[in-house]
Structures are given as C-alpha cells and as structure tokens.
Amino acid sequence: MRLKEFAKQVGLSPTTVSRALSGYPEVSETTRARVAEAAVRLGYSPNVNAVRLKTGRAGAIGVVMGRAGEFHFAEFMAGMAERLVAEETDILVIPMADPNHEDEMQLYRRLVESRRVDAIIVHSPKPDDERIALLHELGMPFLVHGRSAIDVPHAWLDIDNEAAIKRATSHLIDLGHRRIAMINGRPGATYALHRDSGFRKALQSHGIEPDAQLIANGNFTDELGFRFARSFLEQPNPPTAFVAGSMMTALGVYRAVRSLGLQIGRDVSVIAHDDVFPYLTADNMVPSLSATRSSMRAAGSRCADLVLQLLSGRSALEIHELWPVELILRESTGPARPSKP
Amino acid sequence: MRLKEFAKQVGLSPTTVSRALSGYPEVSETTRARVAEAAVRLGYSPNVNAVRLKTGRAGAIGVVMGRAGEFHFAEFMAGMAERLVAEETDILVIPMADPNHEDEMQLYRRLVESRRVDAIIVHSPKPDDERIALLHELGMPFLVHGRSAIDVPHAWLDIDNEAAIKRATSHLIDLGHRRIAMINGRPGATYALHRDSGFRKALQSHGIEPDAQLIANGNFTDELGFRFARSFLEQPNPPTAFVAGSMMTALGVYRAVRSLGLQIGRDVSVIAHDDVFPYLTADNMVPSLSATRSSMRAAGSRCADLVLQLLSGRSALEIHELWPVELILRESTGPARPSKP
DNA sequence: TTTTCCAACCAAACCGTTTTCAATTTTCTC
DNA sequence: GAGAAAATTGAAAACGGTTTGGTTGGAAAA
Numbered sequence: 001m002r003l004k005e006f007a008k009q010v011g012l013s014p015t016t017v018s019r020a021l022s023g024y025p026e027v028s029e030t031t032r033a034r035v036a037e038a039a040v041r042l043g044y045s046p047n048v049n050a051v052r053l054k055t056g057r058a059g060a061i062g063v064v065m066g067r068a069g070e071f072h073f074a075e076f077m078a079g080m081a082e083r084l085v086a087e088e089t090d091i092l093v094i095p096m097a098d099p100n101h102e103d104e105m106q107l108y109r110r111l112v113e114s115r116r117v118d119a120i121i122v123h124s125p126k127p128d129d130e131r132i133a134l135l136h137e138l139g140m141p142f143l144v145h146g147r148s149a150i151d152v153p154h155a156w157l158d159i160d161n162e163a164a165i166k167r168a169t170s171h172l173i174d175l176g177h178r179r180i181a182m183i184n185g186r187p188g189a190t191y192a193l194h195r196d197s198g199f200r201k202a203l204q205s206h207g208i209e210p211d212a213q214l215i216a217n218g219n220f221t222d223e224l225g226f227r228f229a230r231s232f233l234e235q236p237n238p239p240t241a242f243v244a245g246s247m248m249t250a251l252g253v254y255r256a257v258r259s260l261g262l263q264i265g266r267d268v269s270v271i272a273h274d275d276v277f278p279y280l281t282a283d284n285m286v287p288s289l290s291a292t293r294s295s296m297r298a299a300g301s302r303c304a305d306l307v308l309q310l311l312s313g314r315s316a317l318e319i320h321e322l323w324p325v326e327l328i329l330r331e332s333t334g335p336a337r338p339s340k341p
Numbered sequence: 342m343r344l345k346e347f348a349k350q351v352g353l354s355p356t357t358v359s360r361a362l363s364g365y366p367e368v369s370e371t372t373r374a375r376v377a378e379a380a381v382r383l384g385y386s387p388n389v390n391a392v393r394l395k396t397g398r399a400g401a402i403g404v405v406m407g408r409a410g411e412f413h414f415a416e417f418m419a420g421m422a423e424r425l426v427a428e429e430t431d432i433l434v435i436p437m438a439d440p441n442h443e444d445e446m447q448l449y450r451r452l453v454e455s456r457r458v459d460a461i462i463v464h465s466p467k468p469d470d471e472r473i474a475l476l477h478e479l480g481m482p483f484l485v486h487g488r489s490a491i492d493v494p495h496a497w498l499d500i501d502n503e504a505a506i507k508r509a510t511s512h513l514i515d516l517g518h519r520r521i522a523m524i525n526g527r528p529g530a531t532y533a534l535h536r537d538s539g540f541r542k543a544l545q546s547h548g549i550e551p552d553a554q555l556i557a558n559g560n561f562t563d564e565l566g567f568r569f570a571r572s573f574l575e576q577p578n579p580p581t582a583f584v585a586g587s588m589m590t591a592l593g594v595y596r597a598v599r600s601l602g603l604q605i606g607r608d609v610s611v612i613a614h615d616d617v618f619p620y621l622t623a624d625n626m627v628p629s630l631s632a633t634r635s636s637m638r639a640a641g642s643r644c645a646d647l648v649l650q651l652l653s654g655r656s657a658l659e660i661h662e663l664w665p666v667e668l669i670l671r672e673s674t675g676p677a678r679p680s681k682p
Numbered sequence: 683t684t685t686t687c688c689a690a691c692c693a694a695a696c697c698g699t700t701t702t703c704a705a706t707t708t709t710c711t712c
Numbered sequence: 713g714a715g716a717a718a719a720t721t722g723a724a725a726a727c728g729g730t731t732t733g734g735t736t737g738g739a740a741a742a
Contacts, residue, residue: 002697002698002699003698003699004698004699012721012722013721013722013723014698014699014700014722014723015700015701015721015722015723015724016720016721016722018699018700018701019700019701019721022700026719026720026721027719027720027721028719028720028721031720031721043454045451045454045455046455046698046699046700047394047455047456047697047698047699048455048456048457049390049393049394049399049456049697049698049699050394050697050698050699050700050727051698051699051700052390052393052394052699052727053388053390053391053393053394053697053698053699053700053727053728053729054698054699054700054701054726054727055699055700055727056727058390059457060433065418065419065422070415070620071412071415071618071620073415073418074411074412074414074415074418077406077414077415077434078406080436081406081434081436081437082436084436085436085437090433090434090435090436090457091433091434091435091436092401092431092432092433092434093418093422093431093432093433093434094431094432095421095422095423095425095426095431095432096422096426110386113384113386114386114388114389115388115389115390116389116400116431219619219620220620221619221620221621221622222620222621222622222625223622223625226625248620248621251592251621252625255625255626255627258627259627277412278560278562279411279412279560279561279562279563279589280562280563280589280592281562281563281564284563284564284567284593284596285596286596286599286600343727343728343729344728344729344730345728345729353691353692354691354692354693355692355693355728355729355730356691356692356693356694356730356731357690357691357692359729359730359731360691360730360731363730367689367690367691368689368690368691369689369690369691372690372691387728387729387730388727388728388729390727390728390729391697391727391728391729391730392728392729392730393697393729394697394698394699394727394728394729394730395696395697395728395729395730395731396697396729396730397697683742684741684742685740685741685742686739686740686741686742687738687739687740687741688737688738688739688740689736689737689738689739690735690736690737690738691734691735691736691737692733692734692735692736693732693733693734693735694731694732694733694734695730695731695732695733696729696730696731696732697727697728697729697730697731698727699726699727700725700726700727701724701725701726701727702723702724702725702726703722703723703724703725704721704722704723704724705720705721705722705723706719706720706721706722707718707719707720707721708717708718708719708720709716709717709718709719710715710716710717710718711714711715711716711717712713712714712715712716
C-alpha cells in the first residue's frame with residue numbers, strides 16, 4: 001500500500017497523512033489518531049527508500065567488519081542492537097576485503113559517497129589512524145571505539161586500558177612477582193600500546209626493567225595464548241605471572257601452565273582482560289580467573305547511544321568517554337613462591 | 342556531485358550516463374569508457390537511496406539478531422561478509438527486542454513492509470516456524486539456515502545434525518560406553534531436535550534405552566556445560582561419556598570432569614560439536630577434543646551465495662543443501678573402563 | 683537514389699515520500 | 713458580529729536516480 005492510496009482510503013491528503021505519522025504539530029490529535037489507527041488496520045508503512053531519498057537520512061549506522069572474525073564483535077553488536085531496538089535505526093555491516101591499506105581507504109570513501117549510512121563506528125584505531133582523518137575530511141559523522149592520537153577532532157569511547165593493566169601488573173608485583181609476562185593484542189592498535197604502556201609503567205615504578213623476552217603480541221586466540229605461555233615458561237628464567245589480553249588467551253595460558261605440571265594461582269599467577277561474555281565467564285574457570293573487566297556489550301550499547309547523540313546534533317568534541325576498568329581478584333592470582341634455583 | 346551535473350560535465354544526457362555506468366548494451370564502448378573515467382576523476386557515484394527507490398532493490402540482506410549474543414553469530418557473519426565483499430550487497434543486522442512471539446512476528450512484518458532488505462536469512466528455525474510461513478505469505482525471498490518441517494516451500498541450508506550426533510554417539514557405544522550423557526542446545530529448535538533424534542537412534546539401534554536423567558538442554562555456555570556435566574557425574578550411576586553441543590559446552594564439561602578428579606579420554610569420553618572458531622580450536626585443547634565439525638563461516642559464506650542466487654531468480658524449491666558433518670577423533674575419546682562398583 | 687534498419691543518444695515520466703507555500707476553516711478579540 | 717490570528721489541511725515541487733518510448737544520423741539493402 002502506497003501513501004497516495006492510503007491517504008485516499010483515510011479521506012485525507014498525502015501531506016496530512018505524512019505529517020500525522022511523523023508527529024508534526026500542525027495536525028489535530030483527532031486526525032492523528034484516526035490516521036495511526038488506519039495505518040495499523042490497513043498495514044501501511046512508508047517506503048523506507050523514498051523516505052531516505054527525500055530526507056537524506058539513511059537510517060543506519062555502519063560498522064566495518066574485518067575478516068578476522070573477532071569474538072568480541074558479536075557482543076559489541078548485541079550491545080548496539082540493545083540500544084537501537086526501539087530506534088528507527090539499524091546496523092549495516094560492511095564487509096572488508098583484505099586489510100590492504102589502499103583498499104580499506106577506498107572502502108570507507110565509497111561507503112561515505114554512497115550515503116548508505118548516517119554514521120560509522122571505527123574499531124581498533126591506531127594512534128595515527130588514517131580512517132579517522134578521512135572520515136573527518138569527508139564530513140561523515142563517526143565515533144571511534146578506542147582511541148587515537150591523531151590531531152583531528154572526533155568522538156570516542158574507550159576503556160582505560162593503560163590504568164587497567166598498570167593496576168593488574170602492580171598487583172602482581174605487590175604479590176611478590178618479579179618475572180611477569182605479557183601477552184598483548186595485535187601490534188599497532190592503540191589499545192595494545194596503552195596496555196603495553198601500563199605494563200611497563202607498573203614495572204618501572206617498582207624498579208623492574210621490562211624484559212622483551214616476556215612480551216608477546218598477536219591475535220586473541222587460545223592457540224597463541226598457549227604457545228606464548230609455553231615458550232615463556234620454558235625459558236631458563238621463566239615468569240611467575242602472566243598478564244593476558246583476553247579470555248581466549250587466558251584459556252591458552254591455563255593449558256600451557258597445566259601442561260608443564262604447574263598450578264595456576266600457586267606456581268603461576270594469571271590476570272586476563274575480560275570483555276564479559278555470556279558463554280565464557282572468568283568466575284567459572286578453574287581456578288577462577290582474576291581479571292580486568294569491562295563489558296563489551298555495554299560499550300556497544302553506549303556507542304550506539306553516542307552515535308545517536310552525534311546525529312541529533314551534539315558536537316563530536318564533547319563526546320569523549322573513558323571508562324574505568326574493574327580489577328576483580330579471584331583464585332588465579334597468589335603470592336609469588338620462592339623460585340626454584 | 343549529482344547525476345545531472347555530472348552528465349553535463351561529460352557532455353551527455355543523464356540517460357546515457359546512467360546506462361553507461363550500469364553496463365547497458367545500447368551505449369558505445371568509447372562513451373562508456375569516457376564516462377567511467379570521468380566518474381572516477383570527478384568522484385561521481387549514484388545516490389544509493391535514489392537507485393533503491395527507483396529499482397525497488399534494497400541492496401541488503403537482513404539478519405535478525407537475537408539478544409543472546411551467540412558466539413556463532415560473528416563467524417557466520419564473517420562468512421557472509423567474505424562472500425559479499427565483491428558484491429554490491431551489504432548485511433543489515435536487525436536488532437530483535439524480546440523473544441516475545443507476538444513482537445517477533447511484528448518485527449518481521451515491518452521489516453518486509455519497509456523494504457529495507459531484498460532477502461532475509463532465518464536462523465535456528467523451529468519445526469513449525471511461523472517466521473517461515475509469514476515470509477512466504479508476504480512474498481519476501483528468504484533462506485533458512487537450519488531446517489523446518491513446515492509445509493511451505495522455502496530455501497534452506499543445514500548441516501546433518503542427526504547423522505553427526507548419531508555417528509558420534511555410535512562411536513562412543515562402539516568404544517564400550519553405555520551410560521552416555523547428552524548436553525543439547527535450547528529446546529524447540531530443529532537442530533536440537535535433530536541432534537536429540539540422532540542421539541536416541543544411535544542408542545536404540547544398539548539396544549540401549551535413553552535415560553532422561555542424562556539429557557539436558559540449554560544455551561551453549563561453559564557454565565551450563567559445567568553444571569550439567571557435574572550434576573550428571575554426581576548421580577549414582579554416572580555417565581562415562583558426553584556428547585556436548587558446542588565448544589563452550591565442552592569447556593564446561595572438561596572442567597566438571599577435572600573438578601571431580603577424573604581424566605578425560607580415560608575415565609570420561611567427550612565428543613562436542615565444533616563450529617570451527619579461529620580463536621578456540623578443538624585440536625588445541627588438552628586433551629585434544631574429539632568433535633563433529635562443520636565450519637560456521639563456510640555456512641555463512643554459502644548462505645550469502647544462495648541468497649544471491651535466490652535474488653537472481655533461482656527457485657527456492659531448488660535450494661536445499663544438507664551438509665555432511667565430519668567426525669574427528671582425538672584424545673578426548675577412549676574405550677570405556679570397567680565401572681567402579 | 684531511396685528505403686530500411688540499427689546503433690547511439692535523449693526528453694520526460696516515474697519511483698514514494700517530505701516539505702514549502704498557499705488555501706481554508708476555526709477560534710479569538712474587541 | 714467583523715476582522716485578525718491561529719489551527720488545519722492540501723497542491724505541487726522537490727529528492728536523484730532509472731527506464732520507457734522516442735529521435736537522429738549513418739550504414740546496409742533494395
């Protein structure tokens with residue numbers, strides 16, 4: 001059913017019907033009610049493409065999806081979905097081919113030109129992320145999930161990775177650990193740099209020199225967690241504690257520790273970062289996992305919220321949120337034991 | 342830059358320009374090349390909303406996202422993205438409020454009416470799934486990922502859950518296990534029913550009566566895996582083997598078995614279903630996990646492909662794919678040990 | 683040479699809304 | 713009760729493309 005026909009059925013002009021449904025003030029409450037009722041009864045709803053063409057709004061927020069298939073992604077999106085469900089806005093997932101730099105820029109450029117989205121959420125930014133510069137230049141509203149040091153005004157939401165890891169590391173030091181290993185995320189991303197920085201600062205403020213042999217970077221997979229942990233533990237002077245980048249990494253670390261006949265929380269302490277997944281909880285691991293915790297879902301929800309604010313006119317300059325991260329101590333951390341000679 | 346202006350720049354009519362860019366035959370190769378070059382140079386690309394309004398195509402495939410935040414979801418989407426990256430089609434994620442039945446139907450109805458998507462992918466169908474009936478009735482092209490017994494013609498892609506679980510269970514029986522527990526997915530979904538059926542058939546064909554005390558249903562979380570496994574193992578007549586619905590469930594089962602001082606692969610055998618995640622691999626678990634395996638990502642990719650076929654005119658009746666599932670035996674399965682009296 | 687046909691191009695209608703501007707009715711004000 | 717102001721409603725012009733149904737000029741056929 002089209003507007004024209006529907007209007008005829010109701011006995012009004014298309015103009016009035018359109019206004020009634022969009023909540024304009026210049027239509028009487030009586031007619032509005034009548035129109036609304038008829039719309040439900042006759043099953044009329046405006047053609048979205050016509051509305052978009054006319055208003056210039058796309059009614060969607062874009063999220064570029066890399067090929068890595070990160071498990072965080074689903075939680076973030078679920079959070080966005082939670083916030084957007086009552087809104088007339090949906091989520092457009094844009095597939096990204098290769099992480100080829102040239103192509104990626106082209107992808108964003110085309111995305112903006114095609115006007116398919118009203119705003120974009122940029123993930124895992126780098127300190128000098130060119131996507132941010134590009135989007136700013138093109139005048140597309142966007143929000144960065146994470147942070148960038150780039151000298152371009154932009155809205156962002158991030159968790160305080162540096163403080164979180166610094167605190168976690170300090171706690172391990174307070175427990176007497178001196179050889180602490182760090183399994184970080186992919187190199188280059190700001191969050192990984194911040195975590196690295198937090199790690200180093202904690203060590204240095206206690207007079208411990210970071211050992212490059214105990215620092216690793218890579219994807220958040222159980223496999224890398226295992227491999228790195230295992231190779232660290234097989235070194236002549238092995239670590240007595242680990243800071244792990246994700247729950248999956250932690251699973252790998254647990255395995256590595258066990259596989260060497262060591263006991264977590266006694267021989268080796270572990271703190272991981274937990275994005276809070278419904279399907280894998282730190283509290284349930286054995287022994288339960290001490291973690292720096294921040295809900296990815298909440299971040300998704302809030303990001304969606306901030307994007308809506310951005311779209312309704314709030315300045316990007318005002319939108320900067322740095323979320324504190326909880327440190328939750330459980331059984332995977334304990335005092336350092338005197339090292340076996 | 343708009344078509345009108347761009348056409349003027351090139352010295353042609355909007356008609357010809359439009360045709361040149363859309364590859365119509367009635368435009369000479371010379372002009373087409375000229376137009377294409379100018380489009381790149383001047384940065385012209387058609388306004389997507391105008392195209393959609395005019396052609397009636399939305400250029401997007403819809404996927405409804407539940408609130409559960411399933412970890413499979415990201416992999417499936419990554420697969421879709423892989424297939425769609427070269428296409429002019431993107432993925433629209435539609436947030437679903439509550440799994441309230443009434444609302445859900447309304448959501449689908451509105452989605453169809455608003456013409457935001459060209460096709461929809463339906464997940465985790467039930468045997469008599471009303472979404473399928475509705476979409477068929479409304480004439481919206483759709484593909485079901487999973488299967489339904491509903492008497493309405495529709496395209497689907499599914500993995501052979503029944504055969505997979507039947508084979509897994511039979512293998513456990515062949516190893517001498519008689520008390521086998523099953524931790525299945527949420528009740529109601531066809532896949533869960535198929536798995537249940539495969540489980541029961543395997544038992545019955547070996548003369549074993551399924552024990553309702555050893556069958557559980559629920560979300561695929563490590564927590565439920567742990568709880569169910571633990572409660573089963575604490576029964577007077579505990580199982581010696583488990584069939585687990587997912588990798589997360591398997592993690593929980595592993596923990597439960599260990600927590601009771603038992604050894605996986607020796608005291609208790611485990612087979613789980615593995616959707617193949619880059620971040621958590623069955624082969625890396627300790628002991629490595631025997632699994633029925635089928636790539637969720639491949640399914641996503643193929644589903645996107647089939648939807649494109651559907652949209653280019655292929656009949657839904659022709660599109661039925663039942664994928665076989667591999668059974669990969671590793672260390673988590675072993676011969677049943679004589680039960681302790 | 684005339685007619686026919688075809689390749690290449692164009693003018694204008696249309697997709698289904700929103701919104702400007704104007705018209706009409708109703709309500710106030712004095 | 714007249715005139716002004718306010719509240720409603722409508723006609724028609726966009727929005728930016730695609731597509732129908734021509735028109736044109738030159739090559740091929742007669």
